[in-house]
Amino acid sequence: MAVTLPLIxxxxxxxxxRGKLLHCRSQFHRPIETELDRYRxxxxxxRLAKALGTAEDQRAASIIHMCMLTGSRLGEALTARFExxxxxxxxxxxxxTTTKQRKVxxxxxxxxxxxxxxxxxxxxxPAVRGCPSPM
Numbered sequence: 574m575a576v577t578l579p580l581i582x583x584x585x586x587x588x589x590x591r592g593k594l595l596h597c598r599s600q601f602h603r604p605i606e607t608e609l610d611r612y613r614x615x616x617x618x619x620r621l622a623k624a625l626g627t628a629e630d631q632r633a634a635s636i637i638h639m640c641m642l643t644g645s646r647l648g649e650a651l652t653a654r655f656e657x658x659x660x661x662x663x664x665x666x667x668x669x670t671t672t673k674q675r676k677v678x679x680x681x682x683x684x685x686x687x688x689x690x691x692x693x694x695x696x697x698x699p700a701v702r703g704c705p706s707p708m
Contacts, residue, residue: 632696635689642686646673655694660687 613621621641628634636650643650643665652671659666665686667678682690 632693635693639686639689642683642689643680645680655690658682658687658690660690663687 618641622638625634625638636647639645639653640647640650645667649667649671653665653667657666657668658664660682663682663684665680665682667680669675669677672678
């Protein structure tokens with residue numbers, strides 16, 4: 574036979590057990606994270622650039638190349654929009670919803686990034702160019 578409790582008692586029990594669970598959770602010790610300082614050497618970067626140049630999917634290659642040149646995360650580059658990249662001012666304004674810090678981020682872009690953006694714009698169908706679209 575099931576016992577039904579009023580809604581208020583359910584909420585009180587939930588708050589009680591939630592507090593106990595949070596207290597127990599804080600008692601666990603997390604392992605100490607060690608920092609990894611791993612960078613690519615110039616030979617690896619050159620090989621990657623060559624592989625990107627001969628890649629079958631140039632859209633994906635241009636996104637990875639853009640990440641390499643700007644230091645942006647893959648998710649930020651994937652959600653980049655042409656209207657956020659101001660080529661005349663050589664800046665890229667990232668929305669707060671697309672950054673890890675959840676803050677608006679503006680960064681300068683190099684002429685190489687501007688070239689990638691122009692190539693992506695010309696690769697789109699002419700009717701789509703005026704619309705807000707992802708890279």
